[in-house]
Amino acid sequence: MSERYLRSIRLLVECVQQFEKLSDPYIRQFDLTQAQFDIIATLGNTQGFSCKELGEKTLITKGTLTGVLDRLQSKHLIERVQCKEDRRLHYIRLTKKGEKLFEEAFPYVIQNMKARFKGFTKDDFAALEEQLIRLREAISD
Amino acid sequence: MSERYLRSIRLLVECVQQFEKLSDPYIRQFDLTQAQFDIIATLGNTQGFSCKELGEKTLITKGTLTGVLDRLQSKHLIERVQCKEDRRLHYIRLTKKGEKLFEEAFPYVIQNMKARFKGFTKDDFAALEEQLIRLREAISD
DNA sequence: TATTGTTATACTCTATAACTATA
DNA sequence: TATAGTTATAGAGTATAACAATA
Numbered sequence: 559m560s561e562r563y564l565r566s567i568r569l570l571v572e573c574v575q576q577f578e579k580l581s582d583p584y585i586r587q588f589d590l591t592q593a594q595f596d597i598i599a600t601l602g603n604t605q606g607f608s609c610k611e612l613g614e615k616t617l618i619t620k621g622t623l624t625g626v627l628d629r630l631q632s633k634h635l636i637e638r639v640q641c642k643e644d645r646r647l648h649y650i651r652l653t654k655k656g657e658k659l660f661e662e663a664f665p666y667v668i669q670n671m672k673a674r675f676k677g678f679t680k681d682d683f684a685a686l687e688e689q690l691i692r693l694r695e696a697i698s699d
Numbered sequence: 700m701s702e703r704y705l706r707s708i709r710l711l712v713e714c715v716q717q718f719e720k721l722s723d724p725y726i727r728q729f730d731l732t733q734a735q736f737d738i739i740a741t742l743g744n745t746q747g748f749s750c751k752e753l754g755e756k757t758l759i760t761k762g763t764l765t766g767v768l769d770r771l772q773s774k775h776l777i778e779r780v781q782c783k784e785d786r787r788l789h790y791i792r793l794t795k796k797g798e799k800l801f802e803e804a805f806p807y808v809i810q811n812m813k814a815r816f817k818g819f820t821k822d823d824f825a826a827l828e829e830q831l832i833r834l835r836e837a838i839s840d
Numbered sequence: 841t842a843t844t845g846t847t848a849t850a851c852t853c854t855a856t857a858a859c860t861a862t863a
Numbered sequence: 864t865a866t867a868g869t870t871a872t873a874g875a876g877t878a879t880a881a882c883a884a885t886a
Contacts, residue, residue, distance in 0.1 A: 764845090
């Protein structure tokens with residue numbers, strides 16, 4: 559009854575944990591935490607996002623986000639720009655240094671991770687993706 | 700080239716984040732964090748595990764584990780028993796109170812979560828499971 | 841010497857609520 | 864009144880290294 563459900567969830571969590579365990583050393587080579595890398599990766603190749611948008615995309619709550627952004631700003635990787643139309647909004651975007659890091663770190667982490675997916679073919683990814691999309695659909699709010 | 704890979708990983712992470720977001724309120728009704736619930740769920744219906752084994756099962760490193768176990772012990776949910784054969788080992792197991800909590804909290808959380816998987820049939824779980832097993836196989840150490 | 845688990849340190853993330861400034 | 868973001872607080876997880884007890 560609930561065995562199948564539990565098995566799937568456990569597998570899902572195991573895959574993500576294993577994925578994070580593998581990617582962590584690569585991310586840390588750039589002196590970033592997972593959360594910080596997540597922000598950098600989200601901001602890369604964009605015009606920037608408001609804190610609210612960033613929070614929604616990364617699932618980091620606003621109070622926490624301020625702290626993560628503070629640490630990235632103190633490393634001069636992001637900048638905060640107040641929106642002129644609605645001055646409650648602050649747009650967060652990568653600095654030159656942040657962009658440079660993104661262009662270096664992102665492909666590096668991705669390439670190294672991809673190398674770990676030895677036995678996984680294009681068709682495997684397609685099949686996995688299909689199931690995950692169905693799952694996301696089922697459990698979305 | 701790497702788009703497919705990235706899309707799958709992002710989906711995977713989104714599913715787990717969404718899953719944790721949904722399960723969190725249920726877990727917190729029992730005054731437990733995710734890590735603490737993870738330990739309780741792992742210890743439930745077993746004779747207990749050593750810290751080393753617990754760490755491997757939950758992917759919590761030993762320094763952190765001590766802290767998590769301390770908090771569970773101060774709530775009288777687990778107990779530490781030194782192994783007589785090899786006294787370096789400490790077996791961690793649920794107390795009566797811990798067992799009672801497990802028997803109450805675990806099905807409660809699972810049932811509530813299962814209810815969220817409305818559109819997901821037995822066949823969907825089977826297909827998802829198959830892909831996740833392949834993925835886990837591919838990225839395992 | 842090697843292993844199990846604890847301790848100590850410093851940092852990061854987390855939830856929450858109160859707060860400021862804008863609208 | 865409502866929204867965006869910050870501040871403040873307390874708690875919890877994290878990495879790391881040094882350590883004690885035991886093997």
